[in-house]
Amino acid sequence: FLLLYNSDNSHSLSWRRYRPEIAESVKQVFKAAEVPIEWEEHYVGTEIDPRTQSFLTWESLESVRRNKVGLKGPMATPIGKGHRSLNLTLRKELNLYANVRPCNSLPGYKTRYDDVNLITIRENTEGEYSGLEHQVLLKVSKIITRQASLRVAEYAFHYAKTHGRERVSAIHKANIMQKTDGLFLKCCREVAEKYPEITYEEVVIDNCCMMLVKNPALFDVLVMPNLYGDIISDLCAGLIGGLGLTPSCNIGEGGIALAEAVHGSAPDIAGKNLANPTALLLSAVTMLRHLELNDKADMIQDAILNTIAEGRYRTADLGGSSSTTDFTRAICDHL
Amino acid sequence: FLLLYNSDNSHSLSWRRYRPEIAESVKQVFKAAEVPIEWEEHYVGTEIDPRTQSFLTWESLESVRRNKVGLKGPMATPIGKGHRSLNLTLRKELNLYANVRPCNSLPGYKTRYDDVNLITIRENTEGEYSGLEHQVLLKVSKIITRQASLRVAEYAFHYAKTHGRERVSAIHKANIMQKTDGLFLKCCREVAEKYPEITYEEVVIDNCCMMLVKNPALFDVLVMPNLYGDIISDLCAGLIGGLGLTPSCNIGEGGIALAEAVHGSAPDIAGKNLANPTALLLSAVTMLRHLELNDKADMIQDAILNTIAEGRYRTADLGGSSSTTDFTRAICDHL
Ligand SMILES: CC(C)[C@H](C(=O)O)[C@@H](O)C(=O)O
Ligand SMILES: CC(C)[C@H](C(=O)O)[C@@H](O)C(=O)O
Numbered sequence: 259f260l261l262l263y264n265s266d267n268s269h270s271l272s273w274r275r276y277r278p279e280i281a282e283s284v285k286q287v288f289k290a291a292e293v294p295i296e297w298e299e300h301y302v303g304t305e306i307d308p309r310t311q312s313f314l315t316w317e318s319l320e321s322v323r324r325n326k327v328g329l330k331g332p333m334a335t336p337i338g339k340g341h342r343s344l345n346l347t348l349r350k351e352l353n354l355y356a357n358v359r360p361c362n363s364l365p366g367y368k369t370r371y372d373d374v375n376l377i378t379i380r381e382n383t384e385g386e387y388s389g390l391e392h393q394v395l396l397k398v399s400k401i402i403t404r405q406a407s408l409r410v411a412e413y414a415f416h417y418a419k420t421h422g423r424e425r426v427s428a429i430h431k432a433n434i435m436q437k438t439d440g441l442f443l444k445c446c447r448e449v450a451e452k453y454p455e456i457t458y459e460e461v462v463i464d465n466c467c468m469m470l471v472k473n474p475a476l477f478d479v480l481v482m483p484n485l486y487g488d489i490i491s492d493l494c495a496g497l498i499g500g501l502g503l504t505p506s507c508n509i510g511e512g513g514i515a516l517a518e519a520v521h522g523s524a525p526d527i528a529g530k531n532l533a534n535p536t537a538l539l540l541s542a543v544t545m546l547r548h549l550e551l552n553d554k555a556d557m558i559q560d561a562i563l564n565t566i567a568e569g570r571y572r573t574a575d576l577g578g579s580s581s582t583t584d585f586t587r588a589i590c591d592h593l
Numbered sequence: 594f595l596l597l598y599n600s601d602n603s604h605s606l607s608w609r610r611y612r613p614e615i616a617e618s619v620k621q622v623f624k625a626a627e628v629p630i631e632w633e634e635h636y637v638g639t640e641i642d643p644r645t646q647s648f649l650t651w652e653s654l655e656s657v658r659r660n661k662v663g664l665k666g667p668m669a670t671p672i673g674k675g676h677r678s679l680n681l682t683l684r685k686e687l688n689l690y691a692n693v694r695p696c697n698s699l700p701g702y703k704t705r706y707d708d709v710n711l712i713t714i715r716e717n718t719e720g721e722y723s724g725l726e727h728q729v730l731l732k733v734s735k736i737i738t739r740q741a742s743l744r745v746a747e748y749a750f751h752y753a754k755t756h757g758r759e760r761v762s763a764i765h766k767a768n769i770m771q772k773t774d775g776l777f778l779k780c781c782r783e784v785a786e787k788y789p790e791i792t793y794e795e796v797v798i799d800n801c802c803m804m805l806v807k808n809p810a811l812f813d814v815l816v817m818p819n820l821y822g823d824i825i826s827d828l829c830a831g832l833i834g835g836l837g838l839t840p841s842c843n844i845g846e847g848g849i850a851l852a853e854a855v856h857g858s859a860p861d862i863a864g865k866n867l868a869n870p871t872a873l874l875l876s877a878v879t880m881l882r883h884l885e886l887n888d889k890a891d892m893i894q895d896a897i898l899n900t901i902a903e904g905r906y907r908t909a910d911l912g913g914s915s916s917t918t919d920f921t922r923a924i925c926d927h928l
């Protein structure tokens with residue numbers, strides 16, 4: 259089962275309904291790999307759904323709740339019109355408490371770094387994002403709760419343990435924000451005690467950013483409050499080439515996993531068969547792992563990485579001139 | 594006139610009074626370059642001064658107020674004892690509203706980046722740092738005011754104009770924090786209108802971090818609220834090799850300039866004649882520019898950069914084996 263949301267980035271109320279080429283690419287690759295799932299497709303609505311107070315339809319949310327798994331194409335919220343952000347609505351309605359982003363150097367795609375192999379795990383529901391309504395923060399208070407901090411810390415340590423990772427670094431600014439970040443650290447420490455086999459450390463966010471650009475190999479699993487996660491996960495994506503290459507998956511209460519491409523919907527090239535489907539494909543792979551379809555996940559991931567490494571077919575953002583379709587076909591050939 | 598604070602990083606109340614070798618290095622280089630200033634030296638106290646509620650003495654603060662210029666060695670506040678942070682006290686008492694950090698690749702010292710030439714200008718008094726008392730944030734509210742935002746924006750544009758810079762980027766997260774960061778942007782826009790010759794742009798912080806690690810040459814002058822400045826200035830320092838190599842200067846009301854080395858006091862190597870004085874020396878250079886002693890500033894800066902570029906004398910942190918004294922002597926020879 260799988261779900262796709264698509265929208266364009268149009269800053270008007272008339273959202274065109276179209277199926278971007280990168281979603282099509284995932285469907286083709288899944289078909290070629292004979293992944294045993296059926297797609298259930300949903301689109302962002304053209305009008306605000308009163309039951310969600312956003313352009314997200316109630317049906318689409320129900321679909322994720324029912325299937326417990328989904329894949330979300332790039333979605334952008336029209337700016338400055340007072341609607342609730344689609345991404346934030348999803349996080350809130352589905353209680354997507356952890357955003358997980360594996361970040362690995364791609365063999366064959368050179369950046370300044372060739373030693374990146376880390377995971378950022380972002381608390382996804384509170385902090386500076388608390389109390390958002392219609393994207394306006396009425397009172398800018400940062401809220402950190404024990405419950406949400408324990409939950410994401412638990413997720414991070416469990417992830418580390420089950421994925422053969424050795425270290426969890428909690429990122430914070432508790433020297434300034436003792437009440438909030440201090441509580442976050444306290445929760446991480448509590449959970450750390452239950453995982454003696456995992457090394458635990460605490461790193462101040464400014465220092466963390468400096469160390470990440472100097473030597474990303476110093477890090478393994480990073481766990482942090484919402485805003486730091488927003489910042490650091492994008493920084494890490496930059497190390498390996500950008501958001502077009504990094505998978506993302508949101509974990510919700512009750513075992514929900516909503517994978518997503520976090521890059522923008524690139525309205526300038528959307529619909530022109532030029533976009534790079536890598537981030538959505540790699541996100542789809544994380545979804546397959548969540549479904550414990552690990553053979554299919556490995557197979558597809560290898561095909562993607564090999565296609566990029568080989569370098570014959572690359573989209574424009576990676577310095578090539580292939581169309582989305584050509585690149586997709588090359589991946590299918592590598593399966 | 595110049596002022597030095599020195600302390601060690603001892604986490605006890607008994608602060609040893611000693612003069613670290615990097616301060617000595619600045620004094621030697623200034624003497625060799627015949628800089629026409631006299632030093633007025635102050636140390637962090639061994640007891641809390643009731644007039645400052647911190648280990649900073651009232652006399653030392655008065656000295657900066659009187660001289661309007663100062664150089665501060667690395668200072669650390671003992672953690673978790675409920676004293677007010679020395680750095681935060683200084684910012685508050687002297688109203689140091691802008692922290693300015695030029696960040697340039699050092700010729701001859703290779704990092705992954707060779708094209709860094711940017712300045713971060715950080716609002717230094719409010720945001721998440723508002724209402725700090727004894728390093729405990731009683732209520733974690735982010736406060737952004739029109740007055741402080743206009744003041745730092747004005748500083749940034751004026752800096753850009755008088756330093757031949759072409760672009761100012763305001764860094765923000767106004768899509769989430771409309772009330773606070775939105776106000777910050779509004780102020781930047783107002784000031785930007787007075788500087789039509791400077792290009793103005795707004796960049797969301799997460800995206801900014803990604804772009805910085807992908808291509809720092811995209812940026813010129815960056816201006817931002819307190820916490821983002823804390824994060825991004827360290828990230829930028831990482832691009833060129835770390836805090837040991839980056840100058841910093843704090844600008845206060847009434848024309849005060851307090852230059853500083855922002856790296857730690859490195860208690861493991863302090864007093865062993867091993868520390869790299871580059872950050873403090875380059876900070877001292879920014880102080881000279883503030884005093885409009887530009888010839889001396891250029892002369893000293895060239896000597897530092899040439900010594901590093903030549904590579905014969907380098908301290909351990911840069912992969913060499915020179916002592917602080919040898920490195921300093923080499924700089925003096927290059928004058
Ligand atoms: C669009 C924005 C609200 C969002 C966030 O800040 O969380 C985005 O940056 C992200 O990381 O998904
Ligand atoms: C030590 C800490 C309070 C300080 C800050 O957060 O401002 C430091 O990181 C800095 O950048 O000067």
